[in-house]
Each structure stands twice: as structure tokens, then as C-alpha cells.
Amino acid sequence: MATDKLPTREANFSEWYIELVRRAKLADYSDVKGCMVIRPNGYAIWENIQKVLDAKFKDTGHKNAYFPLLIPESFLRKEAEHVEGFSPQLAVVTHAGGGKLEEPYVIRPTSETIINSTFAKWIQSYRDLPLLINQWANVMRWEMRTRLFLRTTEFLWQEGHTCHETEEEAEKETLQMLEVYRDFAENTMAMPVMVGQKTDSERFAGAVRTYSIEAMMQDKKALQAGTSHNLGQNFAKAFNTEFQGRDGKQHHVWQTSWGVSTRLIGALIMTHSDDAGLIVPPKLAATHAVIVIIGKGEERAQVKEKAVAMASDLKKAGLQVIVDDDESKGPGFKFYEYELQGVCLRIELGPKDLQKSQCVMVRRDNRQKEFVNLADTVSKATSLLDAMQKDLFEKAKAFRDAHTFEVNSYEEMKAKADAGFLLAHWNGDAKVEKRIKDELGLTTRNRAVTVKQAPGKCVMTGEPSVGRIVFAKAY
RNA sequence: CGGGGCGUAGCGCAGCCUGGUAGCGCGCCUGCCUUGGGCGCAGGAGGUCGGAGGUUCGAAUCCUCUCGCCCCGACCA
Numbered sequence: 001m002a003t004d005k006l007p008t009r010e011a012n013f014s015e016w017y018i019e020l021v022r023r024a025k026l027a028d029y030s031d032v033k034g035c036m037v038i039r040p041n042g043y044a045i046w047e048n049i050q051k052v053l054d055a056k057f058k059d060t061g062h063k064n065a066y067f068p069l070l071i072p073e074s075f076l077r078k079e080a081e082h083v084e085g086f087s088p089q090l091a092v093v094t095h096a097g098g099g100k101l102e103e104p105y106v107i108r109p110t111s112e113t114i115i116n117s118t119f120a121k122w123i124q125s126y127r128d129l130p131l132l133i134n135q136w137a138n139v140m141r142w143e144m145r146t147r148l149f150l151r152t153t154e155f156l157w158q159e160g161h162t163c164h165e166t167e168e169e170a171e172k173e174t175l176q177m178l179e180v181y182r183d184f185a186e187n188t189m190a191m192p193v194m195v196g197q198k199t200d201s202e203r204f205a206g207a208v209r210t211y212s213i214e215a216m217m218q219d220k221k222a223l224q225a226g227t228s229h230n231l232g233q234n235f236a237k238a239f240n241t242e243f244q245g246r247d248g249k250q251h252h253v254w255q256t257s258w259g260v261s262t263r264l265i266g267a268l269i270m271t272h273s274d275d276a277g278l279i280v281p282p283k284l285a286a287t288h289a290v291i292v293i294i295g296k297g298e299e300r301a302q303v304k305e306k307a308v309a310m311a312s313d314l315k316k317a318g319l320q321v322i323v324d325d326d327e328s329k330g331p332g333f334k335f336y337e338y339e340l341q342g343v344c345l346r347i348e349l350g351p352k353d354l355q356k357s358q359c360v361m362v363r364r365d366n367r368q369k370e371f372v373n374l375a376d377t378v379s380k381a382t383s384l385l386d387a388m389q390k391d392l393f394e395k396a397k398a399f400r401d402a403h404t405f406e407v408n409s410y411e412e413m414k415a416k417a418d419a420g421f422l423l424a425h426w427n428g429d430a431k432v433e434k435r436i437k438d439e440l441g442l443t444t445r446n447r448a449v450t451v452k453q454a455p456g457k458c459v460m461t462g463e464p465s466v467g468r469i470v471f472a473k474a475y
Numbered sequence: 476c477g478g479g480g481c482g483u484a485g486c487g488c489a490g491c492c493u494g495g496u497a498g499c500g501c502g503c504c505u506g507c508c509u510u511g512g513g514c515g516c517a518g519g520a521g522g523u524c525g526g527a528g529g530u531u532c533g534a535a536u537c538c539u540c541u542c543g544c545c546c547c548g549a550c551c552a
Binding site: 143 | 509510511513545546547548549
């Protein structure tokens with residue numbers, strides 16, 4: 001059989017990505033333009049993302065709810081900047097029930113408006129605050145160019161929406177959820193991120209301030225992995241979301257919203273995977289270990305018995321395990337297949353192993369092979385997975401740091417345009433920002449809190465700058 | 476919306492120029508064989524050739540129209 005290898009990252013990163021997504025059975029194109037089918041392998045990762053994040057949301061006092069998919073078109077118009085930002089991306093329902101609707105509905109691109117129309121009814125007094133709501137939902141944004149997981153017309157996400165009594169509380173909430181995302185990205189996804197505030201031109205339509213976490217993919221491009229917005233009173237004013245305050249007077253609530261999407265799966269892939277296929281950090285993996293049975297006839301039956309017992313032990317330790325007893329495929333084929341699909345740990349078990357009371361364990365990320373005494377399988381498996389989780393983060397962080405540079409002139413910036421994250425001084429002028437984008441393809445990512453802020457001179461104009469901001473080519 | 480490409484078996488493609496029984500590889504099914512890095516042998520199933528018109532004795536092939544998708548650019552999580 002022909003060895004059917006993936007394109008390499010080096011040769012063609014985007015081909016590599018698309019092929020990997022399809023061959024690892026994460027997602028498929030659908031019959032609907034721009035929309036994808038998330039397959040069980042991909043959806044399992046999303047379910048794990050949901051599980052971890054949902055627990056964090058609950059821990060921080062949020063409750064889940066669900067709002068309608070359809071939003072009256074007039075709602076969008078109530079917040080001027082919001083409608084302007086989203087109108088090119090809206091899908092609109094004009095007919096239903098066999099006739100034309102009096103007022104069209106838009107399919108939600110996000111839910112600030114429909115949620116505010118409800119919040120306005122729920123909130124009367126400061127005693128109703130804070131109101132901390134999250135929803136897991138699908139949204140639709142019409143896109144001109146789509147890419148599996150990274151940008152599709154319909155996607156899955158969570159959107160948090162909160163209301164507060166004071167501006168300070170809203171800001172605190174915005175930053176708290178940003179920190180939840182940072183922690184999740186780094187400790188669960190093993191993906192280091194730059195955390196900071198977006199510039200005005202990159203701000204969410206309708207927000208006062210937008211913060212993001214930005215990750216570096218293996219092609220050195222930036223990917224916005226999560227956003228948290230301080231909405232101020234913009235939507236509250238548009239929808240009269242008011243409460244009677246401690247002073248007895250009516251006030252508009254102070255709001256936030258924050259979200260991450262199935263895009264995170266794309267981020268995960270482009271952060272960790274290699275030319276052999278998918279690599280998933282153990283904390284999010286659908287399958288932690290596969291036990292591949294080797295041997296034939298009588299010997300095989302004995303091996304299988306042992307493999308089933310081993311799987312049972314591993315499952316008791318909380319691992320997702322599959323036992324592969326398919327005799328129609330050779331072991332070699334299976335090794336390639338499970339590497340492609342991102343199973344964290346391969347355990348080979350054959351007659352020779354049984355004689356020596358051992359098995360072979362191979363970590364997916366570094367493909368190191370070791371012989372493990374059968375008595376130690378559970379402890380060894382868990383320690384290898386722990387090490388893998390940690391190593392993936394360290395490796396990604398080392399890569400990111402090795403491709404992050406301070407640049408001090410426009411020439412230098414131009415020379416390093418494809419080199420990764422560029423930390424540069426900028427005078428804060430949107431026109432300069434746009435010029436850099438047009439000329440070099442570099443956009444501001446955020447003003448990262450980990451980048452020491454000291455005054456300097458704008459790389460383009462030489463004018464004063466309050467501190468360096470992250471520039472990069474971005475997805 | 477501009478530029479390019481492609482629609483033929485589940486997937487990848489050839490056949491089209493020069494009209495005449497619809498093919499190849501992979502996958503799939505059955506049986507045998509094999510099993511420590513993509514095994515082998517034999518047999519088998521599977522296609523309104525994207526769609527609609529037209530030319531012709533005859534169209535996957537020529538002509539007209541149409542639909543869809545992918546890639547590259549302008550917008551975006």
C-alpha cells in the first residue's frame with residue numbers, strides 16, 4: 001500500500017492544516033457553503049472544552065440560560081456601532097409560515113441585543129445585580145472566505161453576558177473572565193497566550209473596551225483565541241436596562257460580554273500538531289490511550305485478555321481508553337492511524353511482552369518508546385500524560401518566545417514582518433495602524449500585560465508612544 | 476464581488492482535443508493468508524459522467540445556458 005502522508009507544515013502550512021482536519025476525522029465540509037460538519041473526533045474535543053470551561057464559569061458564579069436564535073432586525077439597530085459592525089455579516093429571515101414576515105429576523109451573530117431586551121425585564125433593583133449569565137449556542141456570521149474551525153459561517157461558542165451596579169464591577173468582571181480564558185488556554189490547552197487590551201479599531205462593535213488572548217500558531221501567525229468586553233452602558237441605554245440604585249434613583253446597568261468558540265479547536269491543532277497528524281493535550285483528548293493487540297491465534301487470545309484487564313484498570317484511573325482487536329489491519333497501519341488521530345498514548349501488547357510481563361508505551365508528542373512493567377501501567381500512563389501536558393506547553397511557549405521580537409524602526413518591522421510577534425511602539429493613531437496593516441500586513445493584536453510598558457517613539461512617525469504593543473500577521 | 480481552477484464509483488483521478496461497450500488507484504464486501512511501523516492472493520459490489528437544453532444515427536466527449544464547490548485577493552471570532 002502506498003504510504004499516504006500529510007503535506008508537511010514546512011511545505012504548505014494551510015494544506016497541512018486542512019488535510020489534517022479531514023484525515024483525523026475532526027470535521028468535513030458540508031453541503032451548505034461555508035458550514036462544516038463537526039465529526040465525533042472533533043466534537044469530543046469541543047465537549048471537553050465545554051466541560052472544563054463550564055465548570056469555571058459556574059465556579060465564578062455564572063448560570064447558564066438560553067436565548068432565541070432569531071433576533072428582530074430592529075433590535076440590532078438600537079445600538080448604532082453594533083449594527084454597523086455586524087450588518088455585512090447577517091443572515092436574515094424574511095419569510096416564515098408560508099408568508100412574508102412583517103419584520104425580518106436576523107439569525108444571531110451574537111446575542112447582546114436579544115439578551116438585553118430580556119435583562120431589562122428581569123432587573124428592577126440593585127438587589128437583582130450582579131446578573132451573571134452564560135449561554136452555549138451556535139451563531140452565524142456570513143463570511144466571504146471560510147476555513148474549517150477557524151472561520152465558518154455557523155459556529156459554536158459560549159457567550160457570557162453580565163450586568164453590574166458599577167463601572168468598576170463591570171471592569172473587574174471583564175478582567176476576571178479574561179483571566180479564566182488565559183488560565184484555560186495555558187493550563188488546559190497548553191497554549192501560551194498574550195493577554196491584553198485591543199486597540200479601538202479592533203474593538204468589538206458596541207463595546208467600550210475589548211480584551212483578548214492571542215496565541216501564536218506554528219506558522220508564526222497570531223490567532224485571537226478569546227475575547228472579553230467591557231460594554232459600559234451602551235446596550236443598557238439602547239434597551240433601557242435600568243435598576244433602582246441604593247440612592248433611590250434609576251441607573252443604567254454596567255455590562256460585560258465574553259466568548260470563545262470552536263475556533264479554539266483550530267488553535268489547538270495549529271499549536272501542537274506535527275507532520276504525522278493531530279496532537280492533543282491530555283486534558284482535552286478524546287482518547288488518552290489505545291491498546292494495540294499484537295499476535296495471532298491462541299497467543300492473541302491471551303494477549304487480548306490481558307489488554308482488556310489493562311484497559312479496565314486505566315479507565316478506573318479516569319482515562320479514556322480503547323482496545324484495538326481488529327485483525328484485518330496490521331499493527332503498523334494502526335500506529336500511523338492513531339498518530340494521525342491524536343491518541344495521546346499508544347500501548348503495544350504482544351506475546352513477547354506477556355512473556356516478560358511488560359508492555360510498550362509510546363507518547364504521541366515525542367514518540368519516545370519505553371518498556372513498562374505490567375504492574376506499573378496505570379502509574380506510568382498517568383505520569384506520561386502529565387509530562388506530555390506539561391511538555392506541550394513548554395514547547396509551545398519556547399516557540400512563541402523564540403519568535404517574539406522588539407522592533408525599534410519601521411525598517412526593522414518590515415524586515416521581520418513574517419517573523420512572529422513584533423513588540424513595537426505606536427503613537428495610538430488609527431491611521432498609522434491602518435497604514436502598517438496595508439503596507440506590511442501586520443495588525444495590532446493587543447497591548448499585552450506581560451510586555452513592560454515604557455515610553456518610546458512610534459516606529460512610523462517618531463511621535464511619543466506610551467508603550468509597546470503586539471503586532472503580527474493574524475488569522 | 477474580482478481573478479484562477481474543478482465537477483466522471485465513498486475518496487483521488489484518467490478518458491474529452493480527434494463522438495462509437497465508462498476506466499484506473501485507494502477504500503468497501505467475501506474467503507484464505509498475515510500481524511512488533513502503512514502485508515499478500517483470489518473473487519465481488521458500486522456510476523442518471525453536477526443539471527437543463529441543443530447538434531448528431533449515436534454525446535462523459537462538440538455547442539449554449541445553468542448550478543455548485545475549492546483556491547487566491549478586499550471583510551472577520
